[in-house]
Amino acid sequence: GDSVTQMEGPVTLSEEAFLTINCTYTATGYPSLFWYVQYPGEGLQLLLKATKADDKGSNKGFEATYRKETTSFHLEKGSVQVSDSAVYFCALRNSGYSTLTFGKGTMLLVSP
């Protein structure tokens, strides 16, 4: 079946550092890929998405590129802020399916 693998956290960075959170997937067909963010005590929010190979999703300074050849969708940000501290989830939706498959989440902690 479909699956998503994320790097384990927590990822600890200083403010203004460069962020990469790795995400790889296993799926048949041509899935759409997503990143969600969960701030402490809240539900998840869609951060960005990409629906086909080589698409780049971007939002709030975050970006991720759909790499079919490496089955990856790594999340990056050039300069993180304390307010970016949250848990980040990678997810996929395979074509023809009605639901998302989520990774286990990666916690990001940014210190001043």
Add this chain to the structure above:
Amino acid sequence: DGGITQSPKYLFRKEGQNVTLSCEQNLNHDAMYWYRQDPGQGLRLIYYSQIVNDFQKGDIAEGYSVSREKKESFPLTVTSAQKNPTAFYLCASSRDVLQAGELFFGEGSRLTVL
């Protein structure tokens, strides 16, 4: 403001009791979902509904039940048959199943079994 409202935010239950978590949306979305979140486990799908009066089991439906009598409402009942119910429960919706990747989430309900 449009969104998803979950209640209660915190709930305590004694073993052997059923408990119902409320989820209401005013986004006019057709599809609704229930997820369970445990530390280090990510999100696991319990049930989902594509349309009123219809719902399907997700990956971990045992010990849970749902109903979808109104478009706006998708309550989840955690029954006494659920062996380990202590968790954070998240309700979500999407415009329809074709938009199933773009979910809108509520703020969650934290259930603790005493």
